[in-house]
Amino acid sequence: MPMSAALLVLAILALAALGHWSGARFARRARAAGQRLPALPVYYGWYVALWTGLPSLLLLVLWAATQDWLVRQILLAQLPPTLAALPADRLALELTHIRNIAYGLAPAQGASPEVLAAVGEYLRLRGLARMAGWGLALSAAVGGLAFAAAQLSPRLRARHAVERLVLLVLLLCSVVAILTTVGIVLSLITESLRFFARVPAGEFFFGLTWSPQTAIRAEQVGASGAFGAVPLFAGTLLIGVVAMLTCVPLGLMAAVWMSEYAPARVRDIAKPALEILAGIPSVVYGFFAMLIVAPVVRDIGTALGLEVAAQSALAAGLVMGVMIIPNVSSLSDDVIRAVPMSLREGSLSLGATQAETITRVVLPAALPGIVAAVILAFSRALGETMIVVMAAGLAANITINPLDAVTTVTVHIAMLLVGDQEFDSAKTLSAFALGLVLFFATLTLNLIALHLARRYRERYD
Amino acid sequence: MVSTMDMHLPATSAEQAVAPPLMQARGVNVYYGQKQALRDVSLDIRRGEVLALIGPSGCGKSTFLRCLNRMNDIVEGARVEGDIRLEGQDIYAPEMDVVLLRARVGMVAQKPNPFPKSIYDNVAYGPRIHGLTSSRAELDALVERSLRDAALWDEVKDRLREPGTSLSGGQQQRLCIARAIAVSPDVLLMDEPCSAIDPIATERIEMLIEQLRQRYAIVIVTHNMQQAARISQRTAFFHLGELVELGPTHEIFTAARSEKARDYISGRFG
Ligand SMILES: Nc1ncnc2c1ncn2[C@@H]1O[C@H](COP(=O)(O)OP(=O)(O)OP(=O)(O)O)[C@@H](O)[C@H]1O
Ligand SMILES: [Mg+2]
Numbered sequence: 001m002p003m004s005a006a007l008l009v010l011a012i013l014a015l016a017a018l019g020h021w022s023g024a025r026f027a028r029r030a031r032a033a034g035q036r037l038p039a040l041p042v043y044y045g046w047y048v049a050l051w052t053g054l055p056s057l058l059l060l061v062l063w064a065a066t067q068d069w070l071v072r073q074i075l076l077a078q079l080p081p082t083l084a085a086l087p088a089d090r091l092a093l094e095l096t097h098i099r100n101i102a103y104g105l106a107p108a109q110g111a112s113p114e115v116l117a118a119v120g121e122y123l124r125l126r127g128l129a130r131m132a133g134w135g136l137a138l139s140a141a142v143g144g145l146a147f148a149a150a151q152l153s154p155r156l157r158a159r160h161a162v163e164r165l166v167l168l169v170l171l172l173c174s175v176v177a178i179l180t181t182v183g184i185v186l187s188l189i190t191e192s193l194r195f196f197a198r199v200p201a202g203e204f205f206f207g208l209t210w211s212p213q214t215a216i217r218a219e220q221v222g223a224s225g226a227f228g229a230v231p232l233f234a235g236t237l238l239i240g241v242v243a244m245l246t247c248v249p250l251g252l253m254a255a256v257w258m259s260e261y262a263p264a265r266v267r268d269i270a271k272p273a274l275e276i277l278a279g280i281p282s283v284v285y286g287f288f289a290m291l292i293v294a295p296v297v298r299d300i301g302t303a304l305g306l307e308v309a310a311q312s313a314l315a316a317g318l319v320m321g322v323m324i325i326p327n328v329s330s331l332s333d334d335v336i337r338a339v340p341m342s343l344r345e346g347s348l349s350l351g352a353t354q355a356e357t358i359t360r361v362v363l364p365a366a367l368p369g370i371v372a373a374v375i376l377a378f379s380r381a382l383g384e385t386m387i388v389v390m391a392a393g394l395a396a397n398i399t400i401n402p403l404d405a406v407t408t409v410t411v412h413i414a415m416l417l418v419g420d421q422e423f424d425s426a427k428t429l430s431a432f433a434l435g436l437v438l439f440f441a442t443l444t445l446n447l448i449a450l451h452l453a454r455r456y457r458e459r460y461d
Numbered sequence: 462m463v464s465t466m467d468m469h470l471p472a473t474s475a476e477q478a479v480a481p482p483l484m485q486a487r488g489v490n491v492y493y494g495q496k497q498a499l500r501d502v503s504l505d506i507r508r509g510e511v512l513a514l515i516g517p518s519g520c521g522k523s524t525f526l527r528c529l530n531r532m533n534d535i536v537e538g539a540r541v542e543g544d545i546r547l548e549g550q551d552i553y554a555p556e557m558d559v560v561l562l563r564a565r566v567g568m569v570a571q572k573p574n575p576f577p578k579s580i581y582d583n584v585a586y587g588p589r590i591h592g593l594t595s596s597r598a599e600l601d602a603l604v605e606r607s608l609r610d611a612a613l614w615d616e617v618k619d620r621l622r623e624p625g626t627s628l629s630g631g632q633q634q635r636l637c638i639a640r641a642i643a644v645s646p647d648v649l650l651m652d653e654p655c656s657a658i659d660p661i662a663t664e665r666i667e668m669l670i671e672q673l674r675q676r677y678a679i680v681i682v683t684h685n686m687q688q689a690a691r692i693s694q695r696t697a698f699f700h701l702g703e704l705v706e707l708g709p710t711h712e713i714f715t716a717a718r719s720e721k722a723r724d725y726i727s728g729r730f731g
């Protein structure tokens with residue numbers, strides 16, 4: 001099946017290539033005949049090719065996105081009364097079952113004759129839909145080719161038309177990107193609203209207990225669930241603060257060294273080397289934190305007579321801090337280097353040492369940019385999941401002691417959604433509410449950082 | 462504005478007769494990597510006078526200026542040869558403290574470069590670093606004196622807390638001069654201090670230089686021949702890294718010995 005879909009795309013592309021060739025040939029001949037064309041021949045080629053390929057490929061994508069829904073609607077309309085009479089949620093299950101059998105994901109044995117009939121019908125409809133889609137796409141390609149070929153004339157402003165088409169494609173792409181973002185945010189918001197319909201916002205934002213076990217059956221006892229998210233917020237902040245205490249001094253000093261002291265050749269090696277840290281997958285940091293740093297932290301703590309949890313906020317925060325060093329150092333290095341040389345010379349020529357120049361002139365001048373870098377790093381730390389899932393544990397404690405185990409918002413989002421879940425229990429929905437809070441927190445931080453960075457740029461550009 | 466008659470104040474000419482020059486450069490060569498930017502330059506810098514460095518672009522004026530306070534040290538690949546002395550002391554000797562040297566040989570850049578701090582903090586920067594004052598009142602007084610000397614006080618006395626960058630270009634340049642004289646240097650180096658500002662601000666700075674020369678030795682790079690003629694007592698003409706001619710300004714401008722200098726001054730090349 002995918003094989004033949006690929007063939008279809010290839011066929012459309014071949015048609016487009018043919019269109020390109022014939023358009024260009026038309027233009028070259030017209031030129032050879034002494035006519036003055038408003039555009040180069042290659043634009044005539046692209047004009048035909050775009051008209052051939054674009055609408056048909058777009059149609060194909062649209063069709064692929066909607067055919068499932070269409071088939072489902074038609075199938076629903078044809079279901080035998082025994083099935084059609086089911087309540088909505090059972091019906092949805094039944095439909096999924098039918099599809100699973102059709103795709104061979106579920107065994108056909110034991111299914112009722114109605115279901116088996118529906119499976120047959122489903123397969124037939126799907127085959128039809130596919131043929132229809134392909135026919136549509138191919139005829140769009142041929143139609144586009146014919147239309148564009150008919151438009152070819154020495155007066156056709158092909159460059160103009162091609163540029164307009166390209167602009168349209170660019171516009172489409174950005175619209176898709178923006179709509180996707182908006183869609184994600186909207187679904188976050190609506191799902192969160194559903195959550196807040198079950199759990200009061202006051203409990204969520206101010207409650208001190210987090211144990212999201214809701215009853216699966218109404219008669220279960222002791223499983224009412226508590227959705228006070230404060231422990232998660234506190235844990236996130238604690239780990240974030242430990243991470244910042246690690247990465248800000250290290251990253252900043254690395255940046256100062258790279259931008260002010262390192263010879264150009266050393267810097268050219270050191271900076272990419274630091275940036276490699278940013279390229280390590282966070283899951284690697286995660287097991288590093290879990291297997292090496294956490295035990296070491298624990299051993300040191302015990303040796304000092306302190307009580308350290310096996311999974312401490314300190315271990316997770318330290319490793320997270322190391323992970324985001326490049327975020328701080330690389331951006332800070334850039335803003336420090338953007339401080340005009342003339343300021344350094346002004347300071348040095350007054351008899352300031354290099355260290356005085358850095359601390360009293362360069363760093364204050366670069367401060368807004370550095371603060372922006374730090375804020376961005378902090379927002380990254382808040383959203384980081386893998387390290388904390390692996391190293392910070394699940395204990396929802398409210399503490400400021402970094403040696404205790406804490407947990408974070410992201411860990412719980414991950415925990416809430418793994419495994420089999422009912423999709424509209426308060427437990428599952430709470431993940432959306434947590435996600436929404438996280439989204440607004442990082443959005444705010446990023447906006448502040450952006451604002452600072454822009455102000456900084458205005459000052460020196 | 463300055464007639465040639467008052468060019469040598471009686472005190473300074475008497476001093477010159479006995480005292481050695483404040484700074485002495487002998488046989489200075491400067492290389493940037495393989496490229497030689499200055500060849501065998503020798504000249505003296507004296508108290509109480511303005512020395513103008515003129516010459517076509519790229520002839521090494523800035524390079525020479527930057528040798529005098531060792532700002533070439535921070536240029537990667539720059540190498541300075543020869544002998545430069547401040548009051549007889551070799552400024553490139555290993556035991557020379559470059560921080561102290563730069564406190565004594567101040568510099569004003571071509572483009573005003575106030576720090577992104579308040580006007581007050583800009584001027585107080587040098588004194589604070591060198592611990593020149595012991596109380597807030599003393600520092601206030603020093604800042605005021607420096608701003609007055611730089612002919613800026615009246616314009617900024619009510620806004621000392623505002624950022625130095627909020628001033629106009631000409632005011633910024635005078636702020637940089639105030640900043641430089643706040644550490645009481647012996648020599649003031651100025652690299653085209655008026656090239657980025659308007660004629661009125663230029664006139665103010667020229668008047669200022671005329672006053673400052675009573676107390677400091679001033680070396681100024683300028684591309685403006687009239688300016689060199691107006692404010693300097695001696696002029697050095699550079700060409701292709703060499704010091705071609707050096708003498709009293711009125712002589713250079715009326716009867717230069719070398720053809721190059723005559724052509725350059727009359728605007729025929731450069
Ligand atoms: N940092 C540097 N690296 C390499 N070469 C340099 C550097 N600075 C200056 N030079 C070279 O040294 C020569 C003298 O430069 P310098 O800046 O002293 O000229 P200038 O007389 O001040 O010119 P202008 O009047 O344009 O300011 C020029 O040829 C220049 O290209
Ligand atoms: Mg210069």
